[in-house]
Amino acid sequence: MKADFDYIWTDKKRTIFGLPISFTRYFLTEKKFITRKGFLSIEEDEFDLYRVNDKKLVLPFGQRLFGCGTVIINVKDVDTPQKEVKSIKAPRKFLQLLDEQVEKQRDAYSIRGRDMISGGRPPHDCDHFPDGDDNDA
Template sequence: MSFVEKKRTKFLALPICFTTYTLSDEKVTIRSGFLSITEDDAYMYKIQDVRLKKSLLERIFKIGTVICYTGDTTHPELVLTHIKHAAEIKEYILTASEEARRKRRTMHTLDIDAVEFDSE
């Protein structure tokens, strides 16, 4: 399963922006620009957490913004702005990233700084 969505305007949710988001089982690709095109990729296994945001206008026009928090150095936050089917895409990214981590046998561990206490 994969998704291809276009960034939309916040008002009337029209797809007149030149940004396309492509999601596959392996990676997320953001392609933006008209004359000069920039294409950014992030592997699915690097995505650690996902957030869905919907403002009042986004809820009225049935669009949303999905924010992916990654372990990638170039894109610590991937923002899929004003897309349709935002809730479905969020769930897809969560399950696909977990599956990609299982396939690569990578574990996401948290770096929790422990405070040492003196026991006297």
């Protein structure tokens, strides 16, 4: 099934012996990360890359034996605040590609990591001027 996106990276969840015998597939595009699960009934979940807050690399012994690892991505997203990209080949390469695309998207939207914490709004006490002249102009 060819999708409408140009993929920068794609892989399948690896199972026993690092073989891609799974119906979970991961896609990285310039703007989104997509997880597709299922065979007959397919479920897709995606998030915009500029919403990524943090990433974590987990390399369990069983996965490391076959050159695999898991990447945990924390995202500012309602339905998927944490995404696990389980048992993929070359996880460090994926992290590097993800970092590059996240930075490109943040630059495109002029968003920094600190903007994601407060929702991009100024703190409540910044609604007035420090000298007490609240919009007297």
